[in-house]
Amino acid sequence: MAKDQIISAIDVGTTKVCTITANVGYGGGLQVLGVGVTPSRGLHKGLVVNIPEAKQCIRESVRKAEQASGLKIDSAYVGVTGRHISSLNNRGVVAIPRGDRLVRPDDLRRVLHTARTVAIPNDRKLLHVIPRGYTLDGQVGVKNPVGMHGFRLDVETHIVTAAVASVQNLVKCIRGVGVDIEDLILEPLASGEAVLRPDERETGVVLADIGGGTTDVALFRDGNIWHTSILPVAGYQITRDIAIGLGLPFEVAEELKKRHGSMMPIYDAKEDASTIKVEDGYSVSYRDLCDIIRARVDEILRLIALEIPGDDPLREVPSGLVLTGGSSNLTGIATLGQEVLSMPVRVGVPTGVYGIADVLPDPAYATSVGLLLWATSRQEGEQGWRSRGLGEAFRRFVFRMRKAVAR
Ligand SMILES: Nc1ncnc2c1ncn2[C@@H]1O[C@H](COP(=O)(O)OP(=O)(O)OP(=O)(O)O)[C@@H](O)[C@H]1O
Ligand SMILES: [Mg+2]
Incomplete structure (x- = not known):
């Protein structure tokens, strides 16, 4: 990749749309110049279900990133997810x-x-x-x-x-705001770029990006991708369980989850018996809140483990499970994962970028950052399993093919 090339990525998530513009310095270092985040509308479980609404929030996100960087975004790398994968x-x-x-x-x-x-x-x-x-x-x-x-x-x-139809809907939204698509990238592959260490990929690891609408799973072994899967359950279901279980409006349940949600009230004797007062006059038992969250997270963790082939998960993935995505912010999720799955579990925070990137060191931005890292390492052609052995001609071929998909 030429020195000082500007690239952009758009992560159209179920909860938020995140656009990042970055400068690729010599050697592939990524200097973030602008970030634009807006809440999502018109998406369900990773899929566009309302084109005008989705277009509107993509436009807002792109505009914010453009304002922050002072640069116009003509094209971008875009993430793809959903049950249709x-x-x-x-x-x-x-x-x-x-x-x-x-x-x-x-x-x-x-x-x-x-x-x-x-x-x-x-x-x-x-x-x-x-x-x-x-x-x-x-x-x-x-x-x-x-x-x-x-x-x-x-x-x-x-x-x-x-x-085809799901990809076309997403492409239509992005093109509809005047942005061309450089490449369509499967989201868990992008997230893996941002949070996995090379030694984990080599020995064997499962990555799970627990977002708002989907949990994106990718299994790496011998430095290569082995298996990918998209599960249609994530943070939205956790919030819905809280809303139904405690009789709260969805927005109140969401705020409660983010502010107080934890897997482990048993280890927190002071908080355990307490009652949490929420705005709008609601109050709930801390233990009830945590029990509801833990039950759903337990289920999600077990669904992730089902994606590991064979009878002995630790032999397949000795480096265990790396959790990322906004829902992996839940307090104690790694500890619960270790208990439930009997394997090493850690939370992966995206790394590999610098500059105006204050919000980015959060698991919720693993895909957004990973899209840029994927793009640069692919074009550098030096590192990463996907570029290993990929001749320039084939890269151009894949690139053209994706453009054809996008049409
Ligand atoms: N501190 C927190 N504690 C618990 N959950 C959180 C926290 N922060 C964010 N979340 C949850 O993370 C989810 C959003 O995660 P993320 O931003 O990764 O999703 P997304 O990329 O928009 O969606 P998807 O990838 O599923 O299409 C929401 O359900 C939100 O409630
Ligand atoms: Mg996401």
Whole structure:
């Protein structure tokens, strides 16, 4: 990537829309120049359900980021999530036909092309074809075969598809506010960029972004993506449980959750027996509040664990679970996760940016920051599993393909 290039990302979440404009310095450092956050409207469980409303809040978010940075946003990297996302793993194989048997970037393009020739229904579009690992003449676990010699090159890929209609609705909203789409990126992949450490990806880790409408799950192993899944339950359901369970309006329940929500009243004897007075004359038992929240979070954690294959989760993901997304701000969520799942659990806060980024070191912004990190590391072509072995030609090919999806 050229020195001092300006890029932008728009994270259209169920709860908030966040636009960030950043300057990519030499070496890929990201200096945030402007952030625009607005509450979401017109979205449900990660999907656009009301185009005019969604467009309006995307416009507000983009305008705020433009005002903060003093720069016009013409194009942006955009996150995609929702139940319509599905993924599968597929293999591809090609022969290395030339006399020197040297693997070249073009061979990677060919082998990835064969891997993506799976039957995809007309109503679905390819979002990502991610190489998980190469095998060269039976030698498994080759991370970058370019420059190596062999006769037969196999690739294992993770293929992510999305419902055309859902993507089109999102694209329509973004284009409708005068912003072109650079790339559509699956949200848990972006969040992973912002909160996971390289050693965690290498040994095996599950990332769960518990947002407002969806919990986005991605499993990484050997430095590569292994599995992705979007669960339609998150912070909204926690608040709804509080509202129904304690007979409160939704907004009061939401505020109560954010201000006082905790997993562990048992460890907090003083607070445990107390009553919380809420605005508008409501008062609730602290223990009841925490019991309701804990029951739903317990369920979400178990649903996340179901995404880990095999009988022994710790063998599959020795680095355990990294929680992020706004709902991972709940006090004690990592401790509850460790108790319920018997594995290491930590909360991941986005890192990797500097500048005017005061609000960003919060799990709620993992996707927003991750979209930018994804974009830069992809274009730098140096680091990260997705760029490893991806020739420039293939990157351009994927880029064009995504633009086609966007149309
Ligand atoms: N301090 C907090 N304690 C508990 N929950 C919180 C806190 N802060 C935010 N949340 C919850 O986090 C959720 C929003 O998270 P986030 O901003 O990651 O979602 P989103 O990206 O808008 O939605 P999604 O990714 O699901 O489409 C809301 O349900 C909100 O109630
Ligand atoms: Mg989100």
